Amino acid sequence: MANQVEVSIKVNGVDSKAEIEPRMLLVHFLREELNLTGTHIGCDTSQCGACTVLLDGDPVKSCTVLAVQANGKSITTVEGLANQEELHPIQQSFWEKHGLQCGFCTPGVMIAAVGLLGENPDPSEEEIRDALEGVICRCTGYQFIVDAIKHAAQIMAGEEKVAMADSLKVEEVR
């Protein structure tokens, strides 16, 4: 059995310490040690991006990072996007624009989108599509994901917020 090492990682604002095998991947650390199962594993070659998290604010694929490499750093997962009462604008937009179907790739796609909007608050359609290069969605055909990210950019520009408890709204038939 390999030696255990201690890591201390700030995850969604909470300091988390654990004794782990040095070969443990960050995604397994999040899922197995911290029970943060919102971050998913969709491949084993770092292509699909379902495991994307923010590491010190930058999107990374947590299947390609060892937990020990994140020692002393700060991680944001999908569970850390919303606060208690409100959805993050990206979550709100994915909901409104139907940016998800099975929901498996969604956490990673939303984190990648947050990364994009951090760098470019007003991306064009083309810039959004290019920024999604690191993620794969098999359900949506991406169009409503793109719409959702555009919408989120608008909300973030206008600071419009929607309560998490907001009920399902019936919109007019388009």
Add this chain to the structure above:
Amino acid sequence: MQLTYAHTFLLPREIVWELIQNEDVLKHSIPGCKSFTQLEDGSYDVEMGLSVGPVKGVFTGHVQMTDHQEPSYYCLKVKGKGAPGEVDAVAHMHLDEAENGVTLNCRMEVVVTGVLASVGQRVMGGVAKLVLGQFFKSADTEMRKLTSQV
């Protein structure tokens, strides 16, 4: 998959002929070689650690040299297996006279299976060249060591 590789040794052909099949030279030259044991029939059991792109593993295998036509040709048969898959290779080794030495022309037919095939195949050509390059470079060094000692 077919691979070719050539390396020129600045040593006489007869010496290269002998040393390229020498157990000690091989043991020290095969990249990642963990063990190299001669069997009764003259063939060898070999264990080596190998890394092909995203695929890594320890391979155990069997090496046999046949069809000797001293000092210009022999055939090298390698069968190996490891967790990532199996390798079956036949290498035709031609020792051709060259200026100040001998050029070893290696023509190899390789079949791989498993993850080695599905994941590794794309990078296999490049990696194989790298491994062969490492091998010949080390063999060259080993041979110089041995010949200078003589």
Add this chain to the structure above:
Amino acid sequence: MASLIGSAVKRKEDPRLLTGNGCFTDDMKLPGMVYASFLRSPHAHAKIARLVVDKASQLPGVIAVFTGQDLADKMTSVPAMWFLPGCDLKPKDRPALAVDKVRYAGEAIAVVVAKDRYIAQDALDLIEVDYEVLPAVVQQEKAMQEGSSLLHDDVPNNLALLWKAGDIPDQVFEEAEVVVKERLYNQRVIPNPMETRGAVAQYNPGGGELTLWCTSQNPHIHRLIYANVLGIPETKLRIIAPDVGGGFGAKIATYTEEAVVACIAREVKKPVKWIEERKEHFMATSHGRDEVLEVELAGTKDGKITALRVTNTANLGAYLSTFGAGCPTIDFGLMVTGAYAIPQAAVVTYGVYTNTTPTDAYRGAGKPEATYQIERAIDLFASKIRMDPVEVRRINFVPKESFPFGNAMGVTYDSGNYQLTLDKALELFDYQAFRNEQEEQRKKGKYLGVGFSTYVELCGFGPSAVAGAIGFQGGVWENSTVRVHPRGTVSVFTGTSPHGQGTATTFAQIVAEKLGIPIEDVELVHGDTQSVSMGWGTYGSRATAVGGAAVSIATDRVIEKARRIAAHELETTLDQVEFINGQFTVKGDLTRCRTFQEIAKSANYAWNLPEGVEPSLEGQSFFDPSNFVYPFGTHICVVEVDEHTGEIEIKRYVAVDDVGRVINPLLAEGQVHGGIAQGVGQALWEGAVYTDQGQLMSGTFMDYTMPKARFFPPIESAFTETLSPVNPLGAKGVGETGTTAAPPAVVNAVMDALQPFGIHNLDMPLTPEKVWRAIRSGRDNG
């Protein structure tokens, strides 16, 4: 209040999924849970000469290692479910774990159970196996040849089935004014839902109950098959499909791994988890399509199609998968004439075993192939008689007055208006303007092309009597229980187990609309064999047309009973009670009323029920449709082909689909987008590639091109609504429109663009290399 049915309601399932609070199979954690990993064959065809697991068993942390021999008396092989009669079918089950021989690369031969997945992986490396490699057969036509290596000793020529339907004398083709003949290859594709397969099994040694959580499109089918495989009654096996991360057909099939996990949980008496790695998924989960289609179309010079015959040589892979026998025969064969009134048609299908991963349903299952051959053949025919491909379609469409329409293969299309979707699509597209621009651009060396696909699908399986007649080992009805709780909230139990479709929303829309209550008051219960009485699966675009219909009827039954209670309380007769917007009122006297919630309470408290009415408020329906449903539509694709690189850019994509009643336009459009992405994926990028030795070369996302966001322009989607008479909703089905319509639309567009180069046919995927070579040589492939 706006009508809920037909509204773009936001999904009820989303807040959970958006906040990381979904529960997929890999998110399950049970006390004392251990992990399983499978050892898989690196060879496509080999005898297992020696298999020794001692070193693996001895590794600290390993709980047990099982081989096929170890499981021989604990479970059976996993059989298929569709035994098509009249085709000399030779079904070959998937072995639990291969014992003497492996038949495809990736077939499981041993399983390790260890305390964590890292140790399980380490232990796999310690298992010693010696193989005697046998010659592999990969391509179906070669596998059928005399003298080819045999997968199964008792299946001569590797021929698993030979199915024939219809017969046309050669004379018809000999005497036809025009004949078009082409060999088309509908290549092998890999479903790749983003969630791979996985299973968690828990055994209770006290009562002998086994619970299996797994990624299933149809947990009840899994129970039906696995209970037999495991030798336990259905009452002792509970299957739960938690959140399922996409399926696309791959999660219909019953596989060995899930059953093995259940079996070994019983052996080690601990909960066992197995999650398929992506590289395993590529090799071990069923593939789709892989059919060689030889099509022969006869017609007149003025564009009328008179006869069609097709030979389909289908690659079934190494074993017969769950629906494996049905996809290239019934699903394909009955729809070969497409949206056209073709008087005569005939189909021959060869189903062939090869040393490849078994094939099964993939989004569309048979219909995309049927559509591909007819839509391609129409364009080849149009080109031969120098007629506009749109005109040829118009001439041959089944006229809207002809429905219900019996096609030449013997199925009856329920309803349709093919001209309507074509007209609407042309209106959105502006065909003439495009042709003018195409002409202009060609002069400048830019090659634009347009492709049409006017498809029709067979969906919504279906009458159960038909299922029986075609050898399907199960029913295809659906059921629902609509249970009203005392305070008027409603639980809807459905056998339709979703995996991303948004069923929990669309079904809630149906119920909330009918009961006149807020959609928040309706919750769906699905995916658990213990809570739902029965269900035959979410596939073949049948969720809404069959499952939704059952929900609708069950809700009607709730209203029927509630009305009796309301009449009693309002002291009037049944025919005097009206139910509008959640209120029971006496006709002509709006002051005398009861809300739905009040009646819910009355029914459940049962203080004062009318004579003969039992307590509680619940409606149930078991809906077996009288026919399939037939969605249709027109897709138009515009491409530009780069003469110098062979690269294809999709410039526009217009989709007008008629899926009957649209319950939620937002979700319906989402289905259309997703289907088109997969269909375009098959046309341009995706394809499973094997070496002659049966090694899968496209075994990762690095090698298998999954469609990405930047590959597409925005899709222009619209609907027309031609209701189905088959179910009370008038719904048809929307899930497979894109994968069915898109491949021929895209390929037709590329062929239109390449017309100046004298190229008529290229096989999918139309990679830049393939297109570039064709342009250089001025030749078709093959």
